[in-house]
Amino acid sequence: MSAPSIATTKIPIPPTPPDEKLVTGGLTFSDVTNLVSQVTEQKTPRNWYLAFAFSLALLGVFGVSVLWLLWEGTGVWGLQQPVGWAWDITNFVFWVGIGHAGTLISAILFLFRQKWRTSVNRAAEAMTIFAVICALMFPGLHVGRIWMAYYLFPLPNQMGMWPNFRSPLLWDVFAVGTYFTVSLLFWYVGLVPDLATLRDRAKTRTRALVYGLLSLGWRGSMRHWINYEKAYLILAGISTPLVLSVHTIVSFDFATSVIPGWHTTIFPPYFVAGAIFSGFAMVVSLMVITRQVFGFKDLVTLDHLEKMNKIILLTGTMVGYAYAMEFFIAWYSGSLYERYAFINRAFGPYAWAYWTMITCNVISPQFFWFRKFRRSIPVMFVLSIVVNIGMWFERFVIIVTSLHRDYLPGSWGYFMPTIWDIGLFVGSFGLFFTLFVLFLRFLPVIAVSEVKGVMPEADPHHHAHEEVEEKAPLRTAEAS
Amino acid sequence: MAKERLLVAEFDTPAEIVAAAKALADAGYRRFDAHTPFPVHGLDKAMRIPHSKLGWIVLAHGLVGAIGGFALQTWSSTVAYPMVIGGKPYFSFQAFVPVTFALTILLSAFGAVFGMLFLNGLPRWNHPMLNSRHTARMTDDKFYISVEARDPQFDETRTRELLERVGGKRIAILEA
Numbered sequence: 001m002s003a004p005s006i007a008t009t010k011i012p013i014p015p016t017p018p019d020e021k022l023v024t025g026g027l028t029f030s031d032v033t034n035l036v037s038q039v040t041e042q043k044t045p046r047n048w049y050l051a052f053a054f055s056l057a058l059l060g061v062f063g064v065s066v067l068w069l070l071w072e073g074t075g076v077w078g079l080q081q082p083v084g085w086a087w088d089i090t091n092f093v094f095w096v097g098i099g100h101a102g103t104l105i106s107a108i109l110f111l112f113r114q115k116w117r118t119s120v121n122r123a124a125e126a127m128t129i130f131a132v133i134c135a136l137m138f139p140g141l142h143v144g145r146i147w148m149a150y151y152l153f154p155l156p157n158q159m160g161m162w163p164n165f166r167s168p169l170l171w172d173v174f175a176v177g178t179y180f181t182v183s184l185l186f187w188y189v190g191l192v193p194d195l196a197t198l199r200d201r202a203k204t205r206t207r208a209l210v211y212g213l214l215s216l217g218w219r220g221s222m223r224h225w226i227n228y229e230k231a232y233l234i235l236a237g238i239s240t241p242l243v244l245s246v247h248t249i250v251s252f253d254f255a256t257s258v259i260p261g262w263h264t265t266i267f268p269p270y271f272v273a274g275a276i277f278s279g280f281a282m283v284v285s286l287m288v289i290t291r292q293v294f295g296f297k298d299l300v301t302l303d304h305l306e307k308m309n310k311i312i313l314l315t316g317t318m319v320g321y322a323y324a325m326e327f328f329i330a331w332y333s334g335s336l337y338e339r340y341a342f343i344n345r346a347f348g349p350y351a352w353a354y355w356t357m358i359t360c361n362v363i364s365p366q367f368f369w370f371r372k373f374r375r376s377i378p379v380m381f382v383l384s385i386v387v388n389i390g391m392w393f394e395r396f397v398i399i400v401t402s403l404h405r406d407y408l409p410g411s412w413g414y415f416m417p418t419i420w421d422i423g424l425f426v427g428s429f430g431l432f433f434t435l436f437v438l439f440l441r442f443l444p445v446i447a448v449s450e451v452k453g454v455m456p457e458a459d460p461h462h463h464a465h466e467e468v469e470e471k472a473p474l475r476t477a478e479a480s
Numbered sequence: 481m482a483k484e485r486l487l488v489a490e491f492d493t494p495a496e497i498v499a500a501a502k503a504l505a506d507a508g509y510r511r512f513d514a515h516t517p518f519p520v521h522g523l524d525k526a527m528r529i530p531h532s533k534l535g536w537i538v539l540a541h542g543l544v545g546a547i548g549g550f551a552l553q554t555w556s557s558t559v560a561y562p563m564v565i566g567g568k569p570y571f572s573f574q575a576f577v578p579v580t581f582a583l584t585i586l587l588s589a590f591g592a593v594f595g596m597l598f599l600n601g602l603p604r605w606n607h608p609m610l611n612s613r614h615t616a617r618m619t620d621d622k623f624y625i626s627v628e629a630r631d632p633q634f635d636e637t638r639t640r641e642l643l644e645r646v647g648g649k650r651i652a653i654l655e656a
Contacts, residue, residue, distance in 0.1 A: 029517065029621035154552060162556035164565055171578035178582040182589040189593055197517070197619040212610075216603035219610060220618045222501075223529055224600040225519035230532040231596035235589060238542075242585045249578050449619075453518035460494040460522050 027298055029452050036194075036446045037201055039294050044441065047293070052437050058430025065423035066141060074144045076420040082406040083415040088142035090395040091425050093250055094278070095135035095432075096176060097271075097391060099183070100243055101279025102128025106186060107239035110232075116307055118450040119299045122194075123290060124283045125187040126443075130435040131282070132180045134428045139172070141424075168252040175249040182242060186235045189228070192218050194444040247271045254398065261341035261402030264329065270322035277315035277361070278391035280308050284384040286436070288377055290445060299446055302375050309374040312387060316365030319394070323362065337407065345401040349414055353397050360390020483655050485629035486608045487639055488615055489648025490622050494520045497623035500646040502526040504625065507642060511631035515609060515618040534595050541591025542584050549583030550576055608656040615654070626654070 027035070069076055079086060102124040109117040143149055152173045154163055163170050195215035202208035218224070251267035284305060291300040330342040346354050364386045367373040374380070405412045439445070452458055491497045497514055504512050505528050514523055550573075557563075558570040568575070597603065609615050609626060618624050625648065627639050636653075643651055 030617075033517075033620045154556060160561065162561040164563070165553040165557055165579060166565055166568055166572055166575040168578075171582075174579045174582040178586040178589075181586060185589050185593045189596070193518075193619065200616040200619045212605065216597070217605040217607060217610060218602065218619075219607055220515040220517060220624075221600075222514040222516060222520070222523050222527060224602070225516070226524050226529050227532045227534050227596045227599045229519055230534040231592045234534065234538050234592045238585050238588050238592070242582075245578070245581060249582075252578070449518045452621075458494060458518060458520070460498045460520060 036444050036448050055433035055437050059434045061423050062427025062430050065427050078416050078418045082411050083403045086415050087421040088138045092135050092138035093395045094392045095131045097275035097278045098282045099128040099131040100275035101283050103243040107236040110236040115454040116304050122447040126439045128183050130432050134432050168256050171249045175246045179246045193449040247275045259402050260337040273315045273318040280312050281384040281387035288381045306374045309368045313365050313368035320362035350401045357393040357397050360386045486626040486654045488624050488626045489643040490650045498523050498526045500625050503646045509633050511628040513626050515624040537595035538588050538591040542588040545584040545587025549580040608654040611656045
């Protein structure tokens with residue numbers, strides 16, 4: 001932010017507020033194009049193969065766990081009475097939650113005109129889609145007889161049966177199915193102009209053909225941009241209530257039941273805040289690695305990461321508030337079962353899980369009150385992983401501690417996962433990473449056309465300073 | 481089909497393309513277009529492009545989703561497969577809200593994406609702009625104006641002169 005480098009030019013340049021300096025390092029339009037496109041064009045780096053091999057190995061673990069599950073049935077998991085619903089649903093809620101940050105960045109921040117979102121939204125949306133794919137695996141698999149999974153959908157059949165539309169589990173099918181479809185469409189619409197960029201830079205016939213087909217013949221026409229921007233705005237507008245509704249409906253799976261510990265009205269907002277919390281943590285983990293590996297430090301700047309860390313602090317604190325409020329309501333309700341459920345949660349056999357959750361979700365984000373920690377790459381990377389561990393435990397705590405002590409002491413139990421529970425969960429990361437690593441290799445990781453659109457040079461009124469720019473290419477060097 | 485012909489000119493900055501588009505529109509051209517790597521603000525006004533009609537398409541789709549979704553649940557729960565579950569009435573409309581909502585959003589999204597492609601006439605892979613490397617930088621950092629030969633105002637020499645006057649470079653005819 002030091003002025004001297006500007007002072008060397010004669011014509012004064014209006015100072016750019018720090019918030020508007022979204023692209024640093026004095027990059028031009030074509031620098032942005034090159035920086036992002038060359039990732040897909042250069043020879044595949046060795047590290048990519050390493051990452052891909054590691055992801056594939058984990059995916060193999062997933063495949064074996066799924067095959068064994070289908071061969072033997074859900075008995076291979078640690079499910080028993082009274083805990084008949086454990087890691088499968090924990091993992092489902094965990095992965096759906098992670099997806100939420102992508103939609104928040106692409107839709108809600110778009111409506112609020114937070115221009116900084118442009119450098120992270122593509123990767124975050126990809127993360128959403130891959131996380132929702134992982135999430136959909138679990139309800140798909142835990143139906144047990146997977147070949148009957150079509151019962152989930154209102155399909156006319158020879159038995160004349162229809163699904164029960166009063167069940168929150170069916171609402172889930174529609175909510176998450178819609179969420180996946182809309183996220184995919186939103187992502188693809190955003191990709192079209194950038195795929196056209198890759199097409200126009202293509203050096204080989206295959207690239208020209210594949211990116212040409214995928215970009216649908218996009219030619220940057222202003223008459224098209226008008227409809228395109230409208231479509232983007234509408235998609236953002238409808239995705240906003242959608243993303244808030246998805247985790248709300250996921251929370252209904254629990255909240256509409258009469259199990260103490262689940263039957264609470266705070267669940268919808270509390271689940272949504274938790275979803276955004278874990279999702280942003282995942283975005284930070286992924287972006288820290290991506291910008292490091294691909295040299296996107298001028299596009300995904302420390303300012304961007306700091307903003308996301310602020311959101312992590314905010315939503316983490318909201319989650320902490322919800323934990324406290326659950327306890328208060330349990331006491332205030334006067335219901336013995338409700339009180340018992342919560343005292344048991346914090347001090348019963350699963351206390352270790354409860355306090356892991358509190359430490360990771362409530363205490364660890366408090367470091368982000370300090371600017372130094374918010375802007376420290378190692379700190380944010382570690383904390384973002386800690387937060388996601390905590391958020392997995394949150395779902396585990398909610399689900400298992402509420403179930404493991406039924407009303408009668410005769411129906412008490414302690415859930416222990418089997419190797420197949422663990423294999424399926426660890427393996428789902430393989431699915432996620434495989435998709436993400438492929439995305440990093442073959443698609444533009446940063447929304448090129450959107451980033452250009454928020455650069456000061458994109459404004460037609462910017463031309464007054466153009467001369468100065470050419471003579472003083474160091475204008476933005478002050479930021480580095 | 482007759483060959484499609486375009487006269488294209490290249491510009492370096494958003495400001496230049498806005499000025500050029502304005503000059504063409506003022507000269508009475510209607511069948512011309514601008515090709516930019518990102519939407520340039522104010523260019524739509526300069527080109528006198530009317531507002532997008534996409535909103536109406538989305539509204540229609542959303543209504544189909546809302547009405548269709550609610551009707552599906554009502555019909556299947558009351559007529560096709562009436563079952564008492566949890567002591568609730570067959571027509572328990574409160575419980576139908578989440579699915580109705582999800583289907584409204586789903587159909588609206590289809591309307592937005594496919595409606596946008598429909599209005600834009602996409603996918604279309606055989607356009608003159610895509611046929612040569614001449615305008616390959618339209619998705620990178622250059623800005624192009626293309627005037628269709630079908631435009632009543634079009635005259636190869638005079639249009640070329642106009643484009644030159646407003647600062648157009650590398651003027652060429654593209655065909656497909």
